[in-house]
Amino acid sequence: MKILVVAERKGAELRRVSLEAAARAKDLGAATVVEITGERYSPLAFTSALAKRVEADKADLVILGATLNGRDLGARLAARLGRAYAADVTSLETSGDHLEVTRPMYAGKVRARLRVPLPAVVTIRPGAVPLKATAAPAVEEIPADAAAEKLEFVKFAEVASSGKRVSLADARVVVSGGRGLRGPENWHLVEQLADALGGAVGASRAVTDAGWRPNEEQVGQTGKTVTPDLYVALGISGAIQHLAGMTSSKVIVAVNKDPDADIFKIADYGVVADVFEFVPAFTEAVRKVKAAS
């Protein structure tokens, strides 16, 4: 089977999910890894360049990372080529003339196994493929098709707050704060723990709705879905919409002073404590444990 993997970079580095996609593709068939180069992602210029390459290569399967841009490009590409499309798959197998994939549905409340007819376009969820330490794949560059562009880029409006911390999408550790933090002025507690753990900062919907934190930090059904190795929920009660966005994390730690909070039902480690007392002590303990190892 001929597979085209579309890799994405963050800065100079290939995204982890691109390495995961390339690793999976190599196990499934003859894989070529390409990267579309251009000033920035744009659906028409990227779709046009990629569609031409897929047709020239007669690729049976195109795999992209289920990132913000990967999901958009995958959908438009599948529409252009009239192919089957499966987004955000967590497993991917070939079986004769079709694929079998697993993917979350109903905001993560259901896991479905699906038969996807080939040829197909698939986006793969970050963290779904275990990544053995392998060399980065050879990546072939394809220039974006500027002639296909119909949009005009105006500007990039930066958000000041994100700083140097890792982004939610890529993070192996996520520390999220909820209403239990009582206000934006207490967010240094979340940030210091995130920094000690080398993780990203998230928030519950109650927090972003109240304007304490920017929308882009919202974890949950209408925010981001994250699947880190470690998810730490601070002062989050665990509304079903929040759980939908983080319940596939490998290890979940919850800190809440209400012993009946729903978040404890899914936590691997639950701490019934006041976040204001516990979090500074835990941040310190994490620093010590990390320094010792």
Next chain:
Amino acid sequence: MKILIPLKQVPDSTVRVKVAPDGKQIATEGVTWSISPYDEYAIEMALERKDADPSTIVAVVTVGPARSRDALRQALAMGCDEASLILADEPVAPLAVARALAKIVAEAKPDLVLCGKQASDDDQGFVGPALAEALGWPHVATITKFVPQAGAAELWREVEGGHEVWKAALPALATVHKSEKEPRYPSLPGIMKAKKKEIPERAFGSLGIDATAPLLEVLSMEPPPARGGGKILKDGDAATTAQRLATLLRDEAKVL
């Protein structure tokens, strides 16, 4: 300006979704149905435009079974001007839905089409970009704001670290990640007005579009792996518990 929003009716986000006995679909008994959350954001975004400029016309359409009429009624009650139903009792392949919607767009001639970035049932996010493709229009994905300009719109797209701002000549399509305000609740007069509005209905089969398109087949569905049975730490002072948790995360969970 005319804005068209294709929407989808899905189980309400507060519903605890269960798998049906056949293991291939969800149990629909007792399910409360709502407008998909991202479609609600799209509606709110359009209605905010209508608040600023009352000459704005906001129309909604859906391809779906008869119960979808309730979602359209809900959109009218929120303040949308027009609604229409493309009746399809059987699931339609996403690319065929996009073709059907393209036909509606060609008839309705909106300046802007806003789609929720994905419907929170299959969570694919396919139909929005596929509709833009069927129309041959540009699209901007996952916007949080649009600013109308003469013959164009500025579309703000949330990405890591900020917003990309794109300008699209109209007509154009955008998928919506969020509106600036939370979606409004229907007002009582809104509900009364919506009751009186007609919702024209056409059968999907009567549109005369090519319905052949790849369809994913559900082999099985199951709830996500159960979690729980975790350790609860509740006694002891903060420093001791913190040290214990950090050690557990290192030695037992192996995530530190």
